[in-house]
Amino acid sequence: MPAPTPHPEPRHRHVDGPAGPLHLVEQGTGPLVLLLHGFPESWSSWRHQLPALAAAGYRAVALDVRGYGRSTVPADPAAYRMLELVEDNAAVVRALGAQRAVLVGHDWGSPIAANTALARPDVCAGVGMLGVPYSPRGPMRPSEAFAGIGGDEEFYVRYFQEPGRAEAEIESDVRSWLAGFYAALSADTMAHDGPSPFFVPPGARMSERFPEAVLPAWLTEAELDARTAEFSLTGFTGALNRYRNADRDWEELAPWDGAPVTQPALYVAGALDASTRWLADAVAAFPETVPNLHAAHLLDGCGHWVQQERPADVNRLLVDWLDTLDLG
Numbered sequence: 001m002p003a004p005t006p007h008p009e010p011r012h013r014h015v016d017g018p019a020g021p022l023h024l025v026e027q028g029t030g031p032l033v034l035l036l037h038g039f040p041e042s043w044s045s046w047r048h049q050l051p052a053l054a055a056a057g058y059r060a061v062a063l064d065v066r067g068y069g070r071s072t073v074p075a076d077p078a079a080y081r082m083l084e085l086v087e088d089n090a091a092v093v094r095a096l097g098a099q100r101a102v103l104v105g106h107d108w109g110s111p112i113a114a115n116t117a118l119a120r121p122d123v124c125a126g127v128g129m130l131g132v133p134y135s136p137r138g139p140m141r142p143s144e145a146f147a148g149i150g151g152d153e154e155f156y157v158r159y160f161q162e163p164g165r166a167e168a169e170i171e172s173d174v175r176s177w178l179a180g181f182y183a184a185l186s187a188d189t190m191a192h193d194g195p196s197p198f199f200v201p202p203g204a205r206m207s208e209r210f211p212e213a214v215l216p217a218w219l220t221e222a223e224l225d226a227r228t229a230e231f232s233l234t235g236f237t238g239a240l241n242r243y244r245n246a247d248r249d250w251e252e253l254a255p256w257d258g259a260p261v262t263q264p265a266l267y268v269a270g271a272l273d274a275s276t277r278w279l280a281d282a283v284a285a286f287p288e289t290v291p292n293l294h295a296a297h298l299l300d301g302c303g304h305w306v307q308q309e310r311p312a313d314v315n316r317l318l319v320d321w322l323d324t325l326d327l328g
Contacts, residue, residue: 010050012070015095017088019079020072023064024092028054031125031327032098034089035062038107038131040178040239042069042230044223045106048311049318056319061101063092065109067238069230077163080241082249086116093123102322104128106307108242111135117263118256126264126325127290128318130306132275133267134290135282136258142246153199159206160243169205170236175228180210182219187272187303189216198274218308265293266321268314270302294321 014021025043027050035046043062053060064071066088067080074080089112093101102125105113110132117124127134138145149155160166170177183189184197189211191197197209215224231239267286269276276283276298286293297317299310307314 014070015092017066017072017091019066019074019084019088022066022072022088022092023070024061025050026059026061026096027051028057028059030057030059031322031325032093032096032101033058033060033322034092034101034103035060036089036103036105036109036112037062037065037068038105038109039242040181040231040236041107042227044226045305045308049104049307049315052311052315052319053322056322058319058322059096061092061096063089065112067241068234073234073238077241077244078248080238081245081252082112082115083119083252085112086119089113089116090120090123099123100125100327102126102128102325102327104130104318105132106130107132107304114261115253115256117261118253118259121263124263125327126266126322127261128266128268128321130267130314131269131273131304133269133279133282133286134261134265135279135285136260136289137250137253137256142250146246150199153201156198156200156206157243157246159200160240161246163237163244166206166240167236169207174231175224177207177210178227178231179215179219179224180207180212182224182305183211183214183216184209185273185304186216186218187270187301187309189214190272190303196274216303216305216309218305218311260289260291262292264321264325265290266317267293267296268306268317269298270304270306270309271298271300272302273304273306275304294324 010025010027037045043064046062050060103113110129114134117127146158302309
């Protein structure tokens with residue numbers, strides 16, 4: 001990848017979405033690349049990709065997903081269903097004057113991107129998946145599947161699904177909780193042995209298994225302050241409502257049961273990301289489920305926050321892949 005050339009600073013703006021205004025940050029001109037963050041983040045998780053993609057000739061747009069940051073935060077939990085978020089993506093593409101976009105998602109953003117490819121192929125020219133691989137809808141209702149994970153301890157997804165429970169923990173000290181969660185999943189600060197932060201003992205709090213008083217190297221104090229300020233304004237209910245729609249999604253995505261993602265695709269993940277272990281079967285099934293996969297990359301020594309932990313590697317892989325696509 002050539003050295004980045006100077007480019008105008010990122011521009012903040014709002015566009016109209018189906019449920020209200022959606023905040024985004026854009027940089028560059030050229031084919032549209034829509035970047036979708038996961039939990040618990042914001043557009044800023046793509047701060048390293050915006051200038052790199054712009055310098056490579058792309059119009060990079062990082063969205064605050066519904067429920068986060070400066071985007072709309074609907075009160076109805078059902079407003080955070082997968083198909084609602086898919087329609088947000090379609091609305092953003094149209095509002096930006098484009099016909100199609102390449103969608104690149106990390107964490108929850110990855111299945112949002114993949115399901116946009118399934119449900120709205122008219123607006124999706126390609127799918128980049130970071131961390132979480134595409135996994136077609138399964139035969140078991142998610143709530144039943146999550147109930148069987150963890151034995152005597154509770155899987156974190158079920159912990160997040162109970163309304164008000166995680167909010168009470170997180171919102172009592174937003175900054176410390178965010179710092180601990182980021183550190184627990186980052187290669188340089190995660191515990192490589194001992195109890196997992198993804199499982200909560202009876203009567204405990206998830207944060208009791210977070211590292212104490214340490215920030216991962218990819219996150220500055222100022223960046224943590226900015227994220228804390230955003231969540232202090234919005235609260236966490238909108239973000240957590242994504243987890244609370246798992247069964248609704250399973251029902252509504254039935255028309256795409258077992259369907260492959262046929263658009264050109266890329267997968268990049270940290271080798272130390274728990275998602276690569278839990279969803280190893282999904283990665284192994286890529287020849288059938290993602291038949292136009294360009295490549296699958298596991299970055300050694302990298303945790304969950306792949307585009308922030310290893311920005312140069314991710315930027316290179318994204319640009320190399322994007323340059324193979326016919327986006328004219």
